[in-house]
Amino acid sequence: MNKTADPQHAVVEAVGLTKHFGAEVAVEGVSFRLYAGEVLGILGANGSGKTTLLRMLSGLMRPTAGQTLIEGMDVLEPSLKARRQVGFLTGNTRLYEKLSPRDILHIFGELYGLSGLALSNRINSLAEEMHLHAFLDKRCGQLSSGMRQRVSVARALVADPSLYVLDEPTATLDPMASHDIVQLVQKAKARGRAVVFSTHRMEEIEYLCDRVLFLRKGRMATQGTLEALKQQSGKLRLIDLFLHFAQGEL
Amino acid sequence: MRGATWVLFKKELREFLRDKRAVFFTLVMPVLAMPLAFGGILYGTWWAKQSLAHEVLPASVANRSMVDVLQGQLQHTPLEVKAREEALEHITQKKLWAFVEAEGHFEESDMQHSVKLRLYYSRQQERSKEVKERLHKALEALNQERLEKRFEKMELSKAFAKPMVIEEVDVTQQSPWLEMLAVLIGFCIVNTLFMSSANLATDLVTGEKERGTLETLLSAPLKPKQVLRAKQAIISASALFSAFLNLAVFIGLFLVATWVLPEKEWGLELQHLHFQWGQLAFLCVCFVPAAFLASSICIALASVARTLKASQTTTSLAALASLMASLVVVFPGMELSWPLAWMPLVNLALLAKACVFGNVEYGPAALTLAVTVLLAVVFQKTSTRIFLDERNVFGAPPKA
Numbered sequence: 001m002n003k004t005a006d007p008q009h010a011v012v013e014a015v016g017l018t019k020h021f022g023a024e025v026a027v028e029g030v031s032f033r034l035y036a037g038e039v040l041g042i043l044g045a046n047g048s049g050k051t052t053l054l055r056m057l058s059g060l061m062r063p064t065a066g067q068t069l070i071e072g073m074d075v076l077e078p079s080l081k082a083r084r085q086v087g088f089l090t091g092n093t094r095l096y097e098k099l100s101p102r103d104i105l106h107i108f109g110e111l112y113g114l115s116g117l118a119l120s121n122r123i124n125s126l127a128e129e130m131h132l133h134a135f136l137d138k139r140c141g142q143l144s145s146g147m148r149q150r151v152s153v154a155r156a157l158v159a160d161p162s163l164y165v166l167d168e169p170t171a172t173l174d175p176m177a178s179h180d181i182v183q184l185v186q187k188a189k190a191r192g193r194a195v196v197f198s199t200h201r202m203e204e205i206e207y208l209c210d211r212v213l214f215l216r217k218g219r220m221a222t223q224g225t226l227e228a229l230k231q232q233s234g235k236l237r238l239i240d241l242f243l244h245f246a247q248g249e250l
Numbered sequence: 251m252r253g254a255t256w257v258l259f260k261k262e263l264r265e266f267l268r269d270k271r272a273v274f275f276t277l278v279m280p281v282l283a284m285p286l287a288f289g290g291i292l293y294g295t296w297w298a299k300q301s302l303a304h305e306v307l308p309a310s311v312a313n314r315s316m317v318d319v320l321q322g323q324l325q326h327t328p329l330e331v332k333a334r335e336e337a338l339e340h341i342t343q344k345k346l347w348a349f350v351e352a353e354g355h356f357e358e359s360d361m362q363h364s365v366k367l368r369l370y371y372s373r374q375q376e377r378s379k380e381v382k383e384r385l386h387k388a389l390e391a392l393n394q395e396r397l398e399k400r401f402e403k404m405e406l407s408k409a410f411a412k413p414m415v416i417e418e419v420d421v422t423q424q425s426p427w428l429e430m431l432a433v434l435i436g437f438c439i440v441n442t443l444f445m446s447s448a449n450l451a452t453d454l455v456t457g458e459k460e461r462g463t464l465e466t467l468l469s470a471p472l473k474p475k476q477v478l479r480a481k482q483a484i485i486s487a488s489a490l491f492s493a494f495l496n497l498a499v500f501i502g503l504f505l506v507a508t509w510v511l512p513e514k515e516w517g518l519e520l521q522h523l524h525f526q527w528g529q530l531a532f533l534c535v536c537f538v539p540a541a542f543l544a545s546s547i548c549i550a551l552a553s554v555a556r557t558l559k560a561s562q563t564t565t566s567l568a569a570l571a572s573l574m575a576s577l578v579v580v581f582p583g584m585e586l587s588w589p590l591a592w593m594p595l596v597n598l599a600l601l602a603k604a605c606v607f608g609n610v611e612y613g614p615a616a617l618t619l620a621v622t623v624l625l626a627v628v629f630q631k632t633s634t635r636i637f638l639d640e641r642n643v644f645g646a647p648p649k650a
Binding site for chain 2: 021055058060061062078080083084086088089090094095096097098099103107108110111112113139152155156
């Protein structure tokens with residue numbers, strides 16, 4: 001399993017991703033590559049286009065121009081092969097209150113093309129890994145927010161995709177639950193998975209990300225390793241770096 | 251329906267069946283509440299009329315001779331003599347229910363003059379109207395009796411007063427209750443489709459958006475069209491189930507009524523039910539595209555709404571429109587014809603009515619089916635476009 005990024009294996013290639021809502025520009029011409037075992041942090045102020053960019057990366061939203069390639073395949077191609085390589089999780093992702101975690105994992109496993117014994121085994125191993133056994137058959141409406149987020153993570157991981165797209169996954173969580181998510185990203189990185197991660201928590205960026213990409217008013221302000229960006233801007237603290245790249249005019 | 255759509259359909263069904271409130275309001279309420287409410291109203295009306303007919307209700311007249319002549323012809327209506335002012339005051343105070351006075355001699359004095367009678371009552375009081383009817387009937391009988399006496403004196407036969415006697419014969423032997431059943435089924439069944447669709451579309455489309463689970467679902471490797479198809483399948487199936495159950499409950503109530511209620515008093519007979527199985531089957535076939543039409547309209551409205559409250563308002567408009575269309579069956583003389591078969595929903599309500607009478611004409615019925623299928627296809631395409639619009643799925647983008 002890879003511990004560092006594999007530059008030979010680009011899991012994601014975003015090419016000139018652009019999204020307009022009528023006359024309003026949400027994202028404009030964002031391009032980057034992400035390799036296996038690499039974590040890319042997406043940073044930007046509220047309304048800078050992070051969520052729209054992540055939705056286009058995971059195929060939820062159709063770009064006005066540009067495309068996303070996952071393992072060399074367009075994420076919007078009709079066979080959905082590329083979409084099966086993406087696990088998407090947001091801090092706002094909710095669960096079905098009337099269904100149990102087992103039901104949800106089963107449904108999403110089937111949607112990812114798993115079935116029968118392979119799916120049952122996968123659910124059991126995820127339940128083991130994410131400590132879900134105690135509430136696997138309870139209805140999600142009865143679970144605490146921490147339990148729910150663990151179920152959401154398991155749901156995103158059910159097919160063990162090669163790309164994780166995580167949109168502010170820790171935004172609504174307490175420090176313990178946030179820690180679990182950070183550990184999950186670490187493990188995914190170690191397994192050679194590519195991770196796109198958006199957050200407002202600077203310590204998570206510093207701890208997890210190999211590279212960061214700053215968005216400003218829908219446009220890419222800059223991207224690179226934290227060290228390179230610190231040198232480029234002359235700012236040593238991450239919050240100063242954020243203010244430098246995420247604010248002001250392009 | 252295969253693959254992802256089938257998985258989603260099972261998921262929607264499981265969620266729906268576990269939501270007791272949704273099951274109750276979507277299926278039980280529209281299905282049972284309407285027939286039971288209408289049944290209750292009908293029985294209540296009949297019972298109240300029967301009670302009123304046997305209730306002792308006093309009236310008054312202007313002089314003693316009127317008591318002597320009329321009292322023998324009246325049941326449950328004791329008469330007393332009162333002055334007009336006092337009687338009218340008592341009618342207002344609900345101590346008395348009607349008053350009769352005569353201009354001229356009430357006694358039968360000669361054959362040359364008529365006596366003018368004035369009957370006072372209050373239209374606002376049901377009891378007063380009942381006593382007015384009793385007095386009117388007694389006075390009409392008295393009038394006829396005096397007329398016949400006059401003919402006798404003039405040595406003319408009784409037939410002189412009635413050169414023609416008209417007798418009506420209804421060749422269909424149609425019970426007024428069957429007419430009521432036809433109107434109720436026509437009125438309720440289309441409305442049930444829309445009420446059920448409106449409830450479920452609000453929950454499955456807007457509710458899922460508001461709860462944040464729609465984005466969860468769309469993050470899975472599936473096409474948004476498959477999500478829509480699964481939702482539409484469950485909404486249509488539940489609406490169809492509600493409508494069929496509604497039909498069955500109404501017919502069941504009629505059958506139970508013919509069995510339980512006294513035939514003489516109610517005039518209910520089993521042979522009044524003219525259902526033909528072929529026509530009933532055709533009606534059921536027509537309701538399949540109608541259910542898709544209802545679900546498409548409600549999904550489109552629920553997709554545009556941002557909140558559950560807004561969705562409840564907009565989908566209620568669809569239910570209200572169906573109610574207005576179904577109302578046509580209540581108007582006398584409205585039957586399924588070529589021009590009316592072109593009118594969506596109205597045609598279905600009239601087809602249901604015709605089905606109860608067993609007199610469906612196959613030309614207009616076939617046109618009804620064609621119009622419903624065509625509209626279902628058009629609205630299916632429209633609702634797909636609206637549901638898939640990213641502005642409706644994700645909401646407006648946040649301002650920077």
